[in-house]
Amino acid sequence: MRTAFFVAIVVLASTLGEIAMTRAMKIIGEVHSFSPRAIFGVLGRAFRQGWMWIGFALMAISFFAMLALLSWEDVSFVIPATAASYAAGALGAKFLLHETVNRTRWLGVLLVSIGVALVWMGK
Amino acid sequence: MTAHKRLRTKTVVLLALMVVAGATGDVLLSMGVKQIGELQHWTPEGVAAFLVSVFTNVTVWLGIACLVGYFVSYMLVLSWADFSFVLPASALTYVLVPVLARIVLNESVTPLRWAGVGCIFLGVVLVGLTPPSTTHAQADHPAEQA
Numbered sequence: 001m002r003t004a005f006f007v008a009i010v011v012l013a014s015t016l017g018e019i020a021m022t023r024a025m026k027i028i029g030e031v032h033s034f035s036p037r038a039i040f041g042v043l044g045r046a047f048r049q050g051w052m053w054i055g056f057a058l059m060a061i062s063f064f065a066m067l068a069l070l071s072w073e074d075v076s077f078v079i080p081a082t083a084a085s086y087a088a089g090a091l092g093a094k095f096l097l098h099e100t101v102n103r104t105r106w107l108g109v110l111l112v113s114i115g116v117a118l119v120w121m122g123k
Numbered sequence: 124m125t126a127h128k129r130l131r132t133k134t135v136v137l138l139a140l141m142v143v144a145g146a147t148g149d150v151l152l153s154m155g156v157k158q159i160g161e162l163q164h165w166t167p168e169g170v171a172a173f174l175v176s177v178f179t180n181v182t183v184w185l186g187i188a189c190l191v192g193y194f195v196s197y198m199l200v201l202s203w204a205d206f207s208f209v210l211p212a213s214a215l216t217y218v219l220v221p222v223l224a225r226i227v228l229n230e231s232v233t234p235l236r237w238a239g240v241g242c243i244f245l246g247v248v249l250v251g252l253t254p255p256s257t258t259h260a261q262a263d264h265p266a267e268q269a
Contacts (some may be wrong), residue, residue: 008235021198022206026258030203039195067152067177071161075153075220076229086211093207096216100257101207106248109207111246112214119217 004021004071007082009065015088017058019096026097075117086112130203134255137200138212146219148189150227155183157228202256211250214243232247 045066046052068079090109159176224230
């Protein structure tokens with residue numbers, strides 16, 4: 001029960017956090033140069049986006065819930081268990097970010113989710 | 124190289140960086156936290172003492188360094204690629220983590236878990252067949268390509 005509760009927090013907070021971060025990065029636009037200077041420039045711009053900070057707050061919640069989980073569960077169970085965020089992420093991408101999720105991509109996400117379920121059952 | 128091919132190549136390189144740094148970081152974090160032991164007392168003092176032990180542990184900090192590398196790659200790739208492309212692709216971490224857990228942490232991994240890992244791998248391959256970016260035109264910034 002304690003484990004399920006913490007997994008739920010990790011999944012919801014990380015999915016919404018990453019969607020907020022995606023929105024911030026899409027506002028900045030495609031990165032073309034990967035010199036350290038250019039990367040720091042991009043990070044500087046990202047940190048001035050409100051969406052980025054909303055994302056950070058949610059991901060921080062997810063991170064600390066994960067740290068707590070890792071103190072009593074094996075890493076090879078915890079990390080795959082939190083992969084339920086894959087299904088949530090694809091839904092969020094379609095409805096909140098308006099990405100095109102075609103049949104092949106849905107099938108891929110479905111397989112990832114089945115993989116997650118198997119990993120759960122394998123505990 | 125065509126714009127399409129260039130986009131796919133840089134997406135794959137950054138995803139590979141993400142997956143390796145993410146998996147290594149998770150395993151290091153787990154090793155560090157296991158060195159400290161389970162959080163036993165859910166009082167403010169107990170939690171505070173646990174956090175102090177966590178943040179004075181070298182292995183935890185190495186894990187955090189890897190996760191920073193993971194995070195920066197993640198941010199950069201999301202500046203052009205779909206979240207619904209990057210997220211499932213980053214599930215390759217789940218293929219790598221049980222392997223690292225088996226080898227480095229000596230944790231046992233059941234056959235069913237290995238089957239799950241295989242499913243995840245197949246799913247990621249399918250997602251990899253779809254276009255990395257569906258929300259914006261690639262010719263937005265032709266001047267920056269040089």
